[in-house]
Amino acid sequence: MFGPSSLQERRRYYREEWSPNNVPNFILDEIIKKEFGFDHNGTGPNDRYKTFKGPKSLRRFLRAKAPFAAYVSVAYYQEPRRREGWEKAEYVFDVDAKDLPIRSCNCDGVCEICLSEALEIVNNLIDTLKSDLGIKNIHLIYSGRGYHIRILDPDMVVAGTGLRSEVLKYVAGAEVPKSKFSNPNSINNTYDIPHFMIPIAYPNVFTQRVKYDILHLKGNEEIDGINPKLLKDVIKYRGYLNNDDWGSFKANIGPRRYKDMERGLAKVNLSTIDAKVSIDLKRILRLPSSLHSKVSMKCVEVKNRENFDPLKEAVPKFVYERKDS
Amino acid sequence: MNLIPYINPLSDESLKIVSQNSNLNETFEYNNGLVDTINRSSNQNLESSHVPISIGDLAIKRINWYIERKNNKNYKLSDYSYLFNKDILKFDVIAFHMLAQAVATKFNISSRETKLFIESEGSLILDRLNRLLTNERQDMVDSILKQLSITQGSRWTILKDIIDNRNLSLTNLCINNGEIILSKEDFLNAYNDKFHNRRPESMYDMLVGENLKEQIVSNMIMLNTENYIKMIKEKSSFVNIHSNIEKLGSDVEKTISEEMTKYSTFYANANNFKIGKLIREAFPPCIYNTVNGVSSGGRNDAIVLLLTSFVSYARLYPGIFASEGGVKVSDIDKNLVITENEILPLIYEAADNCTPPLFEDQPQEKINIISKLGFGMHDSPDLNHEGETKWYTPMSCEKIKMHLPQLCKADKDCKKINNPLSCYGIKKNRLIREGKIKEEEKKN
Incomplete structure (x- = not known):
């Protein structure tokens, strides 16, 4: 955990543990409109413009390639293979524990403390999105080193970058209020x-x-x-x-x-918050259910955001079976 | 008299007036009723040059009024008093619709002429509201909000288009459970128990009040005007354009060109923003970093969005934010010599400095650069294409921090400004004061 996964471990994960049932429905339901991207060796997502007709073909690909990282677009396209015919895009907040400008821990990467603070921050953001702005259809994803809030509210998925940045400023508290x-x-x-x-x-x-x-x-x-x-x-x-x-x-x-x-x-x-991610209409984000190989953690959808513990719910089986675990 | 058309020329009442009273054949004919109304407007300057005698004249005067009011320090309200005489309503609504048709058929939607017409409408609305009696004004605003379907329980997203184009800030709105709060009753229902040391009624007046509602009304009508122009534009390809509408379009073009030439010179020199050669030593850190090449994420945005707009305005129109826009590249660089010999080479040099060089893997970005200068989607600037796209104004510091945070390494000059162009002005002036810029570099 928090250390990289070997190719064997990745293969084992995608063959024995990964299931399409762990891919959220908001991705599976319109999977043919999504662009997928893969990083096969840890150098970044160079294998892009991939598409899948359904969970079975995605499963075959992941089992065969055991990628270092898997990504899926926030955008829905008519032709995802060419990234053309943009229809809409999830609205995303990316909070990475290692990049928090204020955090209580002294770690270099991520630890239980900063992950817990990242969760507290995303919970605050979600509360404001719901209670003030009445935004619906919000999904929280644990990304491996932080959290993605992925929003499919009908008004926000078609919003331009101006509106997205205004909502970001409001929810984040990124502007000194008029006094x-x-x-x-x-x-x-x-x-x-x-x-x-x-x-x-x-x-x-x-x-x-x-x-x-x-x-x-x-x-x-x-x-x-x-x-x-x-x-x-x-x-x-x-x-x-x-x-x-x-x-x-x-x-x-x-x-x-x-x-x-x-x-x-x-x-x-x-x-x-990584504002670039929020205002980007064509970004790819880590695929929920995939493995974050740099830290050997699963990217998972959070069902209970108040009590979520990544160290219990996002650790792949192979980590427990490592000799040094 | 129903005054709604006086404020909202797109209301049902307004459309009825247009359908019953408008006659395109009479656009430039002497209109007794109009002249009589103007003569009866209080404090009106009645010199013939200030009195429009036809609906077409009135349409042009609406544009004149806006440019003068915005730019002329010696602007006299008495030259345009009739615009604030409620009796002008019938003629004014017809003039608005003719103007919309003329603008839609003559100009592109992102052209400065279209923008200016839309802005003039917003400004006229606010000025007219300002001159109404308090009760009349409040009733009018509430009625128009209702017509615009902005009522109790409306979601804030009904305003998303005017928030998206940053005419209204989300952080200045009161929103509860997704509903926008505009009436005092809704405010008290939602927040009455939240205030302990202040009267909730007073807080309503300050946080929401009439000002915010009027701002929404004006911006929504501006947005609807833009959509109306788009609709006319779509339909105009299927119908014959009346010759008087074509003439009105040409008159608008001539008027705006003459007025803006007058004021662009004035504003380009205002507030110490002087047109002159580009001084690289005065570039703010974000621009300096971009010119030296961007190696990782954000390369395209840095060159196409940030640098293109910055360099073009810094060289041609550094006073853009003092003048609130409405200018084309060719207003200053008439034959595009500066654009082709100074601006584009610097942008292309920065593109080459990127890793990998921008045009090597994305040659289409050259077209995007030309489009951001206002010359449409073409591979070189051409006066015939000017206005097909908008001349992008430089990104604000706030936007740079969101889009390109790696380029923002704020220095002491950045602290009190909110746009890199202002920072450039500060640095350039300092270099001039310190004698570090040669005399020939200061000149155009």
Whole structure:
């Protein structure tokens, strides 16, 4: 586990453990419209534009080739073999545990701690997607080193990159909320209301995301716009946030530095998700059910997102039978 | 009088007015009713050059008004007061529809002329609403929202097209369980118990209120205008175009060309944005990195989307964001000499610096580069094709961070800007101040 798989192990996995039943229906139901891509030797997905008529032919291919990695397009095409006739594309959030800009662990790659934090983050994202934006048909996939949220909401699958990036910003908390509001009773008068005084809509999402960031800081992060002194003070006074006493927290940080902190953490929130993946209409993503050979973990659909434990549900059998396991 | 057509020229009431009163043969004929209405408009400048005498004239004046209002520091409302006289409604709706037909048949959908017409409509809506009495204004906005099917319980995705084109920010909306909240009643139902130290009613006024609703109305009508133009365009290939519509199209072209030539010169020099040779030393980090070649993911986007738009605007029209657009490459580079001898060579050089070189495995990207300069899907820029596609404005820093994060290595000049073009302006001005740019490089 967390180490690479040998060719023999990959063969064993695809012959003995892999089943088309583990491929989510949102892929199988329209498999003929999907482009598949494969990485046969660990150098990247060079074998692309593959198509399959059904689960049986996919099974035959995987058993024969035992690829290092298998991918499937987010897009549905009329002619997937040529990537033409684009019809729609899943809307995706890619949260990789190893790339989290703020994480509590000190590991180099991924570990139980950062995987657990990645799950907490995707759960927060899904809650906002559902409760605020009412987005439906959301699937969570454990990718091997993080999570993919794959969305098939009818409005989002046909959305362009502009809408996709707007939803991303909203859900991630990647933009400092508007704080200046005009006074409807006086044209020349404006109110300045910070995000934490508005417990609804996007300002509330931002408040929750920023609170998460602050409470998970270790103090050695390098965050654009937040200098070491500010970072130290944010950690020093973050105890106020346990009681949601943002007023005292801000007062201790100071108004100008608070704005720096807001901007810096908005950027952190954006970089928590791989935004390129979200706005790409033709990307290929790791195939759920396939093996992540770099770390010897299965890419699986998460059925119970609150209690999912990758170390119990995504470990291929061969890992337990390794001599050093 | 039903005032909805005064704000929404695409409402059912408006279409009825057009079908009952419009006569294309009379487009350029003296219209007594129109002139009489203009003469009765309060504070109207009645000099003959300011008084449209036909529906065709009125259509052109609508365009004139928008360009002047946006660009002319000495713009006088009194020259166009009649546009804000509610009695003009009947003539104005007909002028709008004739203009839409003229624009649809004469210009491409992504042309600056079409864009300008659509923008002028949005601007006129907001200005007109602004001049109505408060109650009248609120009733009008609520009625139009209802006509647009934006009602209680509407999903926010009903606004997806105007969010997608970034005319409305999702983060400024109040959305609960997927439903957009626009009325005070819905706001209080959803959030009444959330506020403890502030009156929910006041929070509604600030967070939603009339401003947001008006912004939605204006943007939705602009979107519908664009769709209306597309529809006319599709149908226009099957019908004969009336000669007066053709004439109106030519008049629009002439008017916009004359006005924009006047103001593009003005704005190109505004705010210290001076047209001049490209100064590589002033390129912001993302552009500098792109010119040196992109080796991994994002190579195509870096060259085609980021560099092409940046280099062309930096060289030809650095003041684009001060002037809010509406300009073509040939407005500045009349015979495309600069485009062919300075802009394209730099883009092609950067493409060659990529690993692997961009055109080696994807020669079709040359066509994409030409299209992003506004010259359609062709392999070289040609004035005959200009306007077939849009001249892409430079990507914002935010978009670069999403699309091409590996290229964004922000330096101190990047901190206070949100577009690499602004960063270029800052760096270039500093180099000029420090005397590091030779005199001949400053000149065009």
